[in-house]
Amino acid sequence: MAQVSSADPHDSAEQAARIEKRWAIVIVGIMALLVAVTIFTGLHWAMMPPSRVETIDPSTLHVSGEFVESNLGSAVEANGSVTVRIIGQQYSFTPQCIVVPAKTPIVFRVTSADVVHGMLITGTNINSMVEPGYIATFKTEFDQPGNHLMPCHEFCGVGHEAMWANVKVVDKDVFAKMAANTRRLSCDL
Numbered sequence: 001m002a003q004v005s006s007a008d009p010h011d012s013a014e015q016a017a018r019i020e021k022r023w024a025i026v027i028v029g030i031m032a033l034l035v036a037v038t039i040f041t042g043l044h045w046a047m048m049p050p051s052r053v054e055t056i057d058p059s060t061l062h063v064s065g066e067f068v069e070s071n072l073g074s075a076v077e078a079n080g081s082v083t084v085r086i087i088g089q090q091y092s093f094t095p096q097c098i099v100v101p102a103k104t105p106i107v108f109r110v111t112s113a114d115v116v117h118g119m120l121i122t123g124t125n126i127n128s129m130v131e132p133g134y135i136a137t138f139k140t141e142f143d144q145p146g147n148h149l150m151p152c153h154e155f156c157g158v159g160h161e162a163m164w165a166n167v168k169v170v171d172k173d174v175f176a177k178m179a180a181n182t183r184r185l186s187c188d189l
Contacts, residue, residue, distance in 0.1 A: 054135040061087060061113050074100055074185040081105040082175075088117035088130045091159030093150065097166040097187030101175035102142050110136045118154035121167055129154065142169040 061067045067087055073095045074084050082104055087094045089112065100106050110119055110130050117130040123146070128136045152163035168187055170178075178185055 054137070055133055056111055056135055058111070058113050058132040061111065066109070067111060069094070071184065074098060074179075075183065076179050081107060083107045083109060086110045086119075086165075087113055088119065088152065088156075088163075089113040090115060090157050091152075091163040093119075093152070093163065093165035095165070095187070097168060098150075099168045099170060099175065099178065099185045099187055100142060101172045102145050102169050103172055104175075105139060105141055107137065107139050115156050116154050117152045117156050117163070120151055120153045122149045122151075124148065127153070145169050145171050 056065070056067070062069060067085060072085050072087065074082050077083055082100055084098055084100060084106060086098065086108065088110065108119075108126070108128075110128065111134065112130045112132040114132060116132070118128070119130050119136070120127045124140060124142070126138060126140055128138060130136050146169050148167040148169065150165040150167050152160060156163065166187065175185075
């Protein structure tokens with residue numbers, strides 16, 4: 001003969017209600033914690049941005065300062081590294097072709113004159129948003145000579161698909177000879 005359970009059905013309903021109440025409290029607690037973390041992070045970053053942020057007036061880029069036309073392109077620094085300054089604007093990068101040496105520390109400094117652009121150098125891990133009013137700075141080193149395309153990967157208007165540039169990586173000695181003749185380098189020289 002089978003034994004019949006003599007448990008009161010009201011006890012199991014009460015037990016289920018207690019368990020559901022505990023889980024509801026746990027879920028509300030987790031949600032409160034997530035909201036608190038979001039608020040703390042937002043307030044903290046509002047006072048202290050997550051990275052070094054440099055600003056620039058996009059309306060005066062070509063008139064004065066670091067991004068005037070004569071400063072664009074590659075320049076050899078006193079410590080032997082190379083700094084590349086680029087401006088993105090609808091629908092081109094200036095300069096259109098950049099020359100850099102292989103096996104040398106390179107610092108890219110890029111800004112936008114008008115709208116949000118994207119900068120991607122194929123075959124590398126360089127991928128950055130370029131926003132008007134801000135300077136995007138990143139460091140890299142190319143292992144060997146070669147040519148890399150640099151398309152804009154953020155839709156910036158009807159001419160977006162034609163916005164690209166070239167990064168020409170040359171041997172260190174070839175670059176040194178080119179740099180001896182001029183202060184700023186680009187493929188146009």
